[in-house]
Amino acid sequence: MHIRIAMLGYGNVARALARLLLRKTDILQKDYDLTFSVTGIATRSRGYAINPDGLDLEAALQVVDSGGKLDTLHRGEPVSDTLSFIDACPADAIMEATWLDPQTGQPATDYARAALRGGRHFITANKGPVAYAYRELSELARQQDRGFFFESTVMDGAPVLGIGREALLATTVQRIRGILNSTTNYILTCMEDGISLDAAVAQAQQIGVVESEPGTDIDGWDAAVKIVVLANVLMGADLRPGDVDCTGIAELSIADVQGALKAGERYKLLCEAAREGDTIQASVKPVRLPLSDPLSQIGRTSSAVTFETDTLHHLTVVEGDTDPTTTAFGMLVDMINIARGRYR
Numbered sequence: 001m002h003i004r005i006a007m008l009g010y011g012n013v014a015r016a017l018a019r020l021l022l023r024k025t026d027i028l029q030k031d032y033d034l035t036f037s038v039t040g041i042a043t044r045s046r047g048y049a050i051n052p053d054g055l056d057l058e059a060a061l062q063v064v065d066s067g068g069k070l071d072t073l074h075r076g077e078p079v080s081d082t083l084s085f086i087d088a089c090p091a092d093a094i095m096e097a098t099w100l101d102p103q104t105g106q107p108a109t110d111y112a113r114a115a116l117r118g119g120r121h122f123i124t125a126n127k128g129p130v131a132y133a134y135r136e137l138s139e140l141a142r143q144q145d146r147g148f149f150f151e152s153t154v155m156d157g158a159p160v161l162g163i164g165r166e167a168l169l170a171t172t173v174q175r176i177r178g179i180l181n182s183t184t185n186y187i188l189t190c191m192e193d194g195i196s197l198d199a200a201v202a203q204a205q206q207i208g209v210v211e212s213e214p215g216t217d218i219d220g221w222d223a224a225v226k227i228v229v230l231a232n233v234l235m236g237a238d239l240r241p242g243d244v245d246c247t248g249i250a251e252l253s254i255a256d257v258q259g260a261l262k263a264g265e266r267y268k269l270l271c272e273a274a275r276e277g278d279t280i281q282a283s284v285k286p287v288r289l290p291l292s293d294p295l296s297q298i299g300r301t302s303s304a305v306t307f308e309t310d311t312l313h314h315l316t317v318v319e320g321d322t323d324p325t326t327t328a329f330g331m332l333v334d335m336i337n338i339a340r341g342r343y344r
């Protein structure tokens, strides 16, 4: 099978995906009889490139790395915006790794609608479309007989959503607990060592753990969006990030964090979704966890999720050492699964 891919965004994740596709070309062909071409790339400030015969991915990486514009690789009529690009690019699958407005899930949700309505598979690393429009987009994908996959939206490429689809069959998930935001986890680990929140943020920015604007991490919003994704996809909830009872870590002091540690506990920004009767309640809160709780052992930039289900009582997935390539890996797995028809 040959799959034509259009990429939305060519930032850290999408460029890591391009490199991963190049690195895995042979194994995709050998193990899955799968070949690919990238027929288009869309960006916000570096232009648009479409080539129905397939772009030279190495050349596209060089153009962006050297600060150039992708338009130099474009063939055909000029493209003015990303929705027109989705319409114009001859592609079977759109792989999206653009920006997220955490308050609205846009513009990526509109890109997902346009792609699926146009009969393309939609693969995203962006939490927005899943947190704000999971049911609608899943139904649209079903009607169009296309895949809507998003493994990388929570815990990068770790298969926490694939577990639900492929492994937790005939199972009711009763509760999900997780450490889902690595920035706040890193900060809390630093505070245990007596480093203030502000100094820990600066340290995290210096080593590239956190983006320049860490506000949505510290106030718990990023974690809230992620627990909504898990609850909606794995528990059948229909929550939005605003439904989450959310408190960040801004009010915690070094004394709080070290006091917990002296008492044999650790402060963690705990994300939780629990079935209560017919409803599902979700929260994000700084919580003191006993050291016997596996989630208390998740340090620095690692993340973890525990599923409590009616079949497997406690299942915990832990992920460490993440980078844009681990996120890109989730998108690659989504692409393979869609090519294998796993979306039906």
Ligand SMILES: NC(=O)c1ccc[n+]([C@@H]2O[C@H](COP(=O)([O-])OP(=O)(O)OC[C@H]3O[C@@H](n4cnc5c(N)ncnc54)[C@H](OP(=O)(O)O)[C@@H]3O)[C@@H](O)[C@H]2O)c1
Pocket (backbone or CB within 6 Å): 008, 009, 010, 011, 012, 013, 014, 042, 043, 044, 045, 046, 047, 082, 097, 098, 099, 100, 107, 125, 126, 127, 152, 153, 156, 323, 324, 327
């Ligand atoms: N970084 C990670 O490890 C990670 C992990 C999990 C999920 N994610 C998610 O993956 C997505 C991408 O993250 P990233 O780290 O790759 O971000 P990034 O480096 O900032 O790249 C974003 C890319 O999207 C492009 N873009 C922005 N708005 C666009 C638009 N309207 N149309 C077309 N392209 C647009 C940008 O264009 P310019 O190049 O012109 O700026 C850039 O190429 C985000 O949603 C993020 O939440 C990232």
